[in-house]
Amino acid sequence: MTVEQTRGEPVSAKAVKPYKGLAMEGMIAKWYAKIRTQDEEMARSLQQVRDMLPAGGSVLEIAPGPGYLAIEIAKLSGYRVVGLDISRTFVEIAHAKAREAGVTVDFQLGNASAMPFEDNTFDFTVCRAAFKNFTEPVQAIREMYRVLKPGGKALIADLRRDASRAEVDAHVDTMGLGRVNEWLTKWTFRTTLLKNAYTAEEMRRMVAQTEFGTCDIDLDTIGMEIWLTK
Ligand SMILES: C[S@@+](CC[C@H](N)C(=O)[O-])C[C@H]1O[C@@H](n2cnc3c(N)ncnc32)[C@H](O)[C@@H]1O
Numbered sequence: 001m002t003v004e005q006t007r008g009e010p011v012s013a014k015a016v017k018p019y020k021g022l023a024m025e026g027m028i029a030k031w032y033a034k035i036r037t038q039d040e041e042m043a044r045s046l047q048q049v050r051d052m053l054p055a056g057g058s059v060l061e062i063a064p065g066p067g068y069l070a071i072e073i074a075k076l077s078g079y080r081v082v083g084l085d086i087s088r089t090f091v092e093i094a095h096a097k098a099r100e101a102g103v104t105v106d107f108q109l110g111n112a113s114a115m116p117f118e119d120n121t122f123d124f125t126v127c128r129a130a131f132k133n134f135t136e137p138v139q140a141i142r143e144m145y146r147v148l149k150p151g152g153k154a155l156i157a158d159l160r161r162d163a164s165r166a167e168v169d170a171h172v173d174t175m176g177l178g179r180v181n182e183w184l185t186k187w188t189f190r191t192t193l194l195k196n197a198y199t200a201e202e203m204r205r206m207v208a209q210t211e212f213g214t215c216d217i218d219l220d221t222i223g224m225e226i227w228l229t230k
Contacts, residue, residue, distance in 0.1 A: 024065070029089035033066035033097075035181050039174075041157065041223075042069055045126060049073050052153060057123040060084065060147065062112050062140070063130030067094025067105060074103035082122075083107040084115060113139040117147045125154045132158050132196040141210045145230055154212075154228040161197040163222035165190065171222050200224055 024032060046069070049059065055078045061070040064083035067090075074081040083105055085091055094107040110116045112127070113136035125144050134140045144154040159168075168189045172182055198206075200217045203226050207215045216227040 024087045025089045029065070029087055029093060033090075033093050035175075035177055035185065036066060036068065041128065042072065045069055045128065045155075045157070046072055046076070048155065049079070049124065049126075050076060053079060053124055056080075058082070058121065060115075060117070060122045060125040062115075062125055062127040062144070063133075064094055064107070065090050065130070067097050067107060069126065069128060070094070070105045070107070071098050071101050071103055074098070074105045075101070081105045082117075084110045084112065084117075086111050113143060115143045115147055119146050120149045121147050123149055123152050125152070126157075127155070128157045129159070131156045132193065132198060137198075138206050138209050141207060141212065141228070144228065145211045148230040150230055152230050154230075156203070156226040156228075157223060158226075159189075159193055159197040159222055160219065160224050161194060161199050161202075163194065163197075165194075167222050168194065200226075 053059065057078075058080040059070075059073055059082070061067075061073070061081070061083045063085050064070045065085065065087075067083055070081050070083040071094075073079055081104075083091075083094055085094070085107070086109070088109055091107050091109045094105070098105045098107065108116065112130075112134055125148060127144075131137060131140065141154075148154060169186055172185050172189065175182070175185065177185060200219060203217060203224070204215065207213070207226070207228065212228045212230070218225045218227070
């Protein structure tokens with residue numbers, strides 16, 4: 001296991017960590033594609049893309065799962081949109097959903113810590129609700145830096161480990177799920193997602209080990225947005 005030093009502080013052993021969640025293939029991926037709602041977070045991400053991206057800009061969604069955000073970005077005309085996910089099932093689902101929506105998104109199979117892209121390719125990379133699952137989180141941030149154009153921005157949006165159980169439950173209650181899916185989703189947050197998630201301080205320490213060096217972090221009730229500029 002690689003444990004790295006950053007500005008003299010020890011960094012948690014999460015510089016490389018085992019994938020603790022369920023592998024998101026087959027039935028699990030199909031279940032997730034059904035329950036993943038088009039929420040306020042999605043609307044905010046879309047607005048952020050509109051606000052920051054030049055016309056004709058290129059966007060990479062890292063770990064898009066069923067691809068909902070990438071597809072919505074592709075509907076805003078003028079952007080080149082690529083998605084990269086490690087799950088074969090999700091890549092298939094995302095292709096099918098893009099076809100249904102009548103948009104072009106280049107969904108590819110691959111690992112966030114070894115991206116199959118040239119240096120300086122994208123204006124913006126976005127990674128939502130996935131970073132905490134990565135087995136090599138620091139390497140994934142380094143890859144974001146490598147594939148961004150100079151001046152490009154990366155956004156990582158994810159759960160905070162210090163979110164309270166009451167806040168997480170209240171958030172799930174807003175998702176409009178049926179009783180069984182609501183219970184399953186709360187159980188998954190409790191048993192897996194919160195345990196894998198990071199605090200803002202841990203994110204800062206990981207970013208400090210990469211060429212980005214620093215980041216801006218906005219906190220909300222259960223999550224955080226980490227903004228990085230190349
Ligand atoms: C909870 S889903 C989130 C999907 C989507 N971003 C969303 O907001 O709904 C987590 C995603 O991370 C992907 N993933 C996990 N580890 C990965 C890695 N090392 N590289 C690329 N994708 C990865 C999974 O296959 C899955 O699609």
